[in-house]
Amino acid sequence: KQEVTQIPAALSVPEGENLVLNCSFTDSAIYNLQWFRQDPGKGLTSLLLIQSSQREQTSGRLNASLDKSSGRSTLYIAASQPGDSATYLCAAPSGGGYNKLIFGAGTRLAVHP
Amino acid sequence: GAVVSQHPSRVICKSGTSVKIECRSLDFQATTMFWYRQFPKQSLMLMATSNEGSKATYEQGVEKDKFLINHASLTLSTLTVTSAHPEDSSFYICSAVRTSGGNEQFFGPGTRLTVL
Numbered sequence: 125k126q127e128v129t130q131i132p133a134a135l136s137v138p139e140g141e142n143l144v145l146n147c148s149f150t151d152s153a154i155y156n157l158q159w160f161r162q163d164p165g166k167g168l169t170s171l172l173l174i175q176s177s178q179r180e181q182t183s184g185r186l187n188a189s190l191d192k193s194s195g196r197s198t199l200y201i202a203a204s205q206p207g208d209s210a211t212y213l214c215a216a217p218s219g220g221g222y223n224k225l226i227f228g229a230g231t232r233l234a235v236h237p
Numbered sequence: 238g239a240v241v242s243q244h245p246s247r248v249i250c251k252s253g254t255s256v257k258i259e260c261r262s263l264d265f266q267a268t269t270m271f272w273y274r275q276f277p278k279q280s281l282m283l284m285a286t287s288n289e290g291s292k293a294t295y296e297q298g299v300e301k302d303k304f305l306i307n308h309a310s311l312t313l314s315t316l317t318v319t320s321a322h323p324e325d326s327s328f329y330i331c332s333a334v335r336t337s338g339g340n341e342q343f344f345g346p347g348t349r350l351t352v353l
Contacts, residue, residue, distance in 0.1 A: 155340055156340055156341070158341070160344075165328075165349070166347070167243075167330055167344055167345060167346035167347040168281075168330065168344040170341075170343070170344070213280060213281070215281075217340075224283055224286065225271070225281075225283065225332075227273075227280040227281045227282075228280060229279070229280045230280055
């Protein structure tokens with residue numbers, strides 16, 4: 125059974141810092157892993173999708189890496205801005221079920237000016 | 238491309254009534270859609286997998302008679318919360334997977350249900 129854990133649960137940093145958000149998963153037989161952003165009371169915004177054949181994906185100031193063997197993924201945010209404040213969710217497919225995603229509890233990020 | 242909409246975005250209803258939530262893939266066909274529920278300050282939990290033309294598959298602990306799912310076309314899945322009660326108040330989010338291939342899920346904006 126797939127379980128997804130995110131560390132830290134919450135993070136508060138001053139603007140400009142580089143950040144690392146961590147995600148671990150128990151079932152490494154995954155075909156992809158996704159990172160999402162969720163603003164309070166809103167839906168999900170897909171940030172990055174890493175296929176199992178890839179080791180990382182980059183989009184602007186965001187970089188996500190995937191290490192299937194160790195069951196870990198990290199989301200790196202460079203030069204953080206107040207607009208980055210949100211909850212970041214990691215999701216991995218459950219074993220066997222077609223595309224069923226298991227979500228971590230998220231990391232609540234606050235970037236203050 | 239790959240836009241998913243949900244309607245309504247917000248609904249308030251009285252206890253005992255039924256509420257229908259629509260999930261549409263606007264620019265692609267989706268054989269499979271998923272319904273998630275998110276309680277305040279918690280993460281998303283999968284409720285059921287909706288397959289076009291067949292019965293939905295429910296996750297353990299989710300009552301199929303209470304949460305009716307219909308996936309009548311390749312672009313529309315509906316979730317009906319029957320005889321809603323205050324404990325059903327939650328944020329309901331759907332996602333869709335392209336019929337044409339790929340394994341990425343595209344998420345709708347969510348529906349906030351409040352049962353009085």
